[in-house]
Every structure is written in C-alpha cells, then in structure tokens.
Amino acid sequence: MPPRKRARGPKNTTKAVQPASDNEDNSDTPIQRKGKRKIATASKSKGKVASSDVKDSPGKASYCHWLMKSEPESRFENGIDVKFGIKDLKALPDQTGCWDGVRNYQARNFMRDMKVGQQAFFYHSNCKEPGIAGLMTIVKEAYVDHTQFDKKDVHYDASSKPDNPKWSMVDVQYVRMLKRFVPLAELKKLHQEHRATGGPLKDMALFTRARLSVQPLTAEEFNFVLSLEEKDPL
DNA sequence: GCCAACGTTGGC
DNA sequence: GCCAACGTTGGC
Numbered sequence: 525m526p527p528r529k530r531a532r533g534p535k536n537t538t539k540a541v542q543p544a545s546d547n548e549d550n551s552d553t554p555i556q557r558k559g560k561r562k563i564a565t566a567s568k569s570k571g572k573v574a575s576s577d578v579k580d581s582p583g584k585a586s587y588c589h590w591l592m593k594s595e596p597e598s599r600f601e602n603g604i605d606v607k608f609g610i611k612d613l614k615a616l617p618d619q620t621g622c623w624d625g626v627r628n629y630q631a632r633n634f635m636r637d638m639k640v641g642q643q644a645f646f647y648h649s650n651c652k653e654p655g656i657a658g659l660m661t662i663v664k665e666a667y668v669d670h671t672q673f674d675k676k677d678v679h680y681d682a683s684s685k686p687d688n689p690k691w692s693m694v695d696v697q698y699v700r701m702l703k704r705f706v707p708l709a710e711l712k713k714l715h716q717e718h719r720a721t722g723g724p725l726k727d728m729a730l731f732t733r734a735r736l737s738v739q740p741l742t743a744e745e746f747n748f749v750l751s752l753e754e755k756d757p758l
Numbered sequence: 759g760c761c762a763a764c765g766t767t768g769g770c
Numbered sequence: 771g772c773c774a775a776c777g778t779t780g781g782c
Binding site: 593595628649650651654708734735736737 | 766767768
Binding site for chain 1: 775776777
C-alpha cells in the first residue's frame, strides 16, 4: 500500500472514474525472480488452482475470494491516523467505503480482478491481535484511487499523473463479523499442519506472501477459514 | 537488465 | 521497538 501501510477505506464512495489504463508492470503475470528478490505473483499459483476457483478468462486464473488487510488501531503517519478497522467500515454510510491507499502493484492488480458480489475477509493487521475479523463484499469494481493525487493524503504519489493514474481502489461493503475472531496464530498453526498433511491452508497467501495487503484465496481456502468460526478456538 | 542500497510491512 | 523479509529505486 501506501507509502506505508495497508489500505484504509475512507468515508465515502467517490465518483467513479474509468478504470485506469493499467500496466506498468503487471505484477500479476508470472514474474521471475530478479536478482535475489523474488516478486511473487498471483498467477504463479495458477497451475495449482482448482478449476472451481477459476472463473472465466480462458487463459488466466481468476480468483473470486479475497483477504484485505487494514489496521484497526491508531497509528500516525505524517500526523494522520491511518486506523481503519472493520468497525470503521461498518460505521460508514451504507456500511460501505472505498479501499484506497493501496500502493503495491500486485495488491492493486488483485483489486482490479475483483468483481461485484465477491466476498473478502477483513483482516486486522499491525495490531495487538492480528487476524480475520469479518466479511465484506465488493460493491464496486476497480476505479481510480483519488488519494494518489492529493498532496495532503498519506498515500499521495507524486509520480502518478491524472492522465495516467497508477493506483486503483474498489468499494467494499460490510457484511458481518465472523462468529468469532480468527487469530493469525491459529491460521498459522493450521497452515503449518497443512503443509505437512496437504490440508487446505498449505499454500495460503497470508503465509506464503505475507506482505501482500490484498490477496486471493481459493474457494477451498476461503470455505475452510470460514468454517473455523463454527469451531472452538485452538 | 542486474543488483546493491534503501524503504516498507507487519509479526513478535 | 526490533528486525526479517521483501518490494522498489536507480546507478551502471
């Protein structure tokens, strides 16, 4: 995201703008590792995505479940509080906000893949207890993130020009809290077990691509995580 | 196009 | 507050 953190969803939905022209880097396509740094990618997992996780697009995997990170606790960046937890989303008009401030190409590209009606987990990051708090749904597909042009905004990007915007956002609407908070620690433990046993969370992006603030889940991952709310905490 | 230096993410 | 991991930048 942003020059700094993950995204936060501001107050309201702004006027739509055409989907940015895109590119400059499609981190969405397989990227090889360069030098020592590897740039992960969505489509890298293409090969193993079950067909049920792939909709449309002949050549290209497309996910339909997501996890989006945001910080529920106050933290000041350039004097501005970047706090935006699930309660903040719920408090907005229509319980809907735009997920602005994403300043990472892979995360942006995932948002550009999102379709209206798809569901996303609201993940609380950089806080006392990180984990999945609730569910939201995509209510507006990717459009220009206006905060990139706002010098006052924490996520201002001087390198992005209005005639060729770099960054996009989607609108999300609160759906519900999970029946219980699902902590990162629990997911991590399951991930580790599943790596050994071949269980559903063995490749979960939360662990294999830890720093990605907007990430896809396969249907199997999504459903498994969702089923945890019915179970006792570990 | 490579890669070292730098900056950020985010758990702990 | 620390710092590992990793994404980005920019010189060459």
